Amino acid sequence: MPGMVLFGRRWAIASDDLVFPGFFELVVRVLWWIGILTLYLMHRGKLDCAGGSLLSSYLIVLMILLALVICTVSAIMCVSMRGTICNPGPRKSMSKLLYIRLALFFPEMVWASLGAAWVADGVQCDRTVVNGIIATVVVSWIIIAATVVSIVIVFDPLGGKMAPYSSAGPSHLDSHDSSQLLNGLKTAATSVWETRIKLLCCCIGKDDHTRVAFSSTAELFSTYFSDTDLVPSDIAAGLTLLHQQQDNIRNSQEPAEVVSNAPGSVQEADLDAELENCHHYMQFAAAAYGWPLYIYRNPLTGLCKIGGDCCRSRTTDYDLVGGDQLNCHFGSILQTTGLQYRDFIHISFHDKVYELPFLVALDHRKESVVVAVRGTMSMQDILTDLSAESEVLDVECEVQDRLAHKGISQAARYVYRRLIHDGILSQAFSVAPDYRLVIVGHSLGGGAAALLATMLRAAYPQVRCYAFAPPRGLWSKALHEYSQSFIVSLVLGKDVIPRLSVTNLEDLKRRILRVIAHCSKPKYKILLHGLWYELFGGNPNNFPTELDGGDQEILTQPLLGEQSLLTRWSPAYSFSSDSPLDSSPKYPPLYPPGRIIHLQEEGTSGRFGCCSAAQYSAKWSHEAEFSRILIGPKMLTDHMPDILMRALDSVVSDRAACVSCPAQGVSSVDVA
Secondary structure, X not given: OOEEEEOOXXXXXXXXXXXXXXXXXXXXXXXHHHHHHHHHHHHHHHHOOOOHHHHHHHHHHHHHHHHHHHHXXXXXXXXXXXXXXXXXXXXXXXXXXXXXXXXXXXXXXXXXXXXXXXXXXXXXXXXXXXXXXXXXXXXXXXXXXXXXXXXXXXXXXXXXXXXXXXXXXHHHOOHHHHHHHHHHHHHHHHHHHHHHHHHHOOOOOOOHHHHHHHHHHHHHHHHHHOOOOOOHHXXXXXXXXXXXXXXXXXXXXXXXXXXXXXXXXXXXXXXXXHHHHHHHHHHHHHHOOOHHHHHHHOOOOHHHHHHHHHHOOOOHHXXXXXXXXXXXXXXXXXXXXXXXXXXXXXXXXXXXXXXXXXXXXXXXXXXXXXXXXXXXXXXXXXXXXXXXXXXXXXXXXXXXXXXXXXXXXXXXXXXXXXXXXXXXXXXXXXXXXXXEEXXXXXXXXXXXXXXXXXXXXXXXXXXXXXXXXXXXXXXXXXXXXXXXXXXXXXXXXXXXXXXXXXXXXXXXXXXXXXXXXXXXXXXXXXXXXXHHHHHHOOOHHHOOOOOOHHHHHHOOOOOHHHHHHHHHHOOOOOOOOOOOOOOOOOOOOOEOOOEEEEEEEEOOOOOOOOOOOOEEEEEEEOHHHHOOOOOOOOOOHHHOHHHHHHHHHHHHHHHHHHHHOOOOOOEEEEEO
8 A cells, every 4th residue: 555656557556565476476486497597407418409509598598587587576575575554665666676577578578489489490409408498488478478467457447547646645636626536536436346347247137227236336336445545455454453453452351240130031031032033934044045055054965855856847736836946946945944845835036136036935833924035145136235325215114214225125125016916925824814924034135024024014013024144234223223123133243244334344444544554564464464363363462553653753655545535535534433434325324123132152163163163142232232343254154044053053952951950049140
């Protein structure tokens, strides 16, 4: 940080990003040089043949070129190790070294071409020598191709517009020019992001919903990234430092005594009942994912159990169920839920932007009609997730502030129309009129289930919703409070999705900027230490993240992100670490649905939860506990439905065993 400026444009790579690529290239070049030298010394006597003098000259010149490249790459590595992320001053000679390095590619290409031509002419020399020459030519072209690919990867389409800013900063511009430049950058960035998204989603149809989702997603990305001068490695280093800082703060806190009532208390009984409901209905939320999740959970036996349903055509039993695009899904749904064919009213795996798959079944054990909405599993679902601007939710309730996530709201509205207008719910309740309505879902499906339950509450006042790992940025504070009486959310550990919202992402960006601004170590040391810490753990106190007072003066260039770029260019940025961000009207603060049960791991089960069975505790939590994104190796794995199901199995069985034990007094004291 900041991105380097070469050839008059900014590139998506910083001057301290070349340590590891340089080391890799240096190793390859040195081994290559030693190999060529060995080949020449051992076989130069065999070059007395037709064309042998040309091959001898080729090897000598190639060794000279490699020696020059090795010296240049060594210098690039040494310079790239200097300074800190926000202090590029000691690396100011990097651009000149890169110009030299790039200039050496031209004689390399010419010499590789000549070598290929000479070998192609069929030189009549010792076969070992000829094979060695062929190997050197092949390696030359592989390195040249890898360099071209690397240049394409770090190419920034906005680099030409960002270069004047990156080199001089915005302080030389008045407010009018600064505003014009910002608007131009945002427009260009939106266009670039939309092009990238269209290329990534080239196989998705081009209907109106898809085009709207492309635009919404592009605007979100351009808004989030346009006001920083971060390169990808800066973000990786910042996340690494935040994880260590977070663990350091947690370790330094004294254990707090939390007095909990005896298991017979009303709150504990309510928690036990809701945990049992979550444990039961999570099977339906998992079933909505169809055969991919079932095979993932049962890699050895899953295909055998559902293979028959995949291979045979629709049977009479299938015809009892409404729906479309069932394929192998029906067999996995039956295996996951334990229900029969006749228990299903409708199953749909129709999947488009803002249109989610869902199923409707009769749960005779709980006497309920269950609607399960599938979570994110396709590019269409990801576009639905990323349509993060807010819109007013059209529901019949007394809440005034009814803002909700646009993409999820549209998806819930689609399922609502299918359930009501297609008569699916009417059909279900005609079969079981005394059953109650329960809506469930995981991840995106959990958010859609919460919105769907709110939409249906006027017609079905007894509706209940169980949202597993729903996104935090779902709806307004008023709707969050309104939903407390009929929605229960379940969150596992450090799962990032229940903490994910535009507001929290802005907060994460601000924390990344702050922590890398105050780190006194070069980036390569941060990344190496962070990799070791993530894999094997350690003491977070061993790595300082604050500059000493005397070292503050060595910052020859101020932190663009924290001191210049965001303060002038992002109205959403705030220096106060205690106050919430002032979000734009399009992305107001949004909150999770209903009451929240938090499953927390007790002790450790390995860095990635794969070494031993984990033990979990459950508690009711306030939404404020999920107002910040936590960094850790389990922030993604805790979101996986199979991990969540195992955690529910563990905590429900442990609490059931605890209830069967004799009570040890009226109250107990837990150490949190």
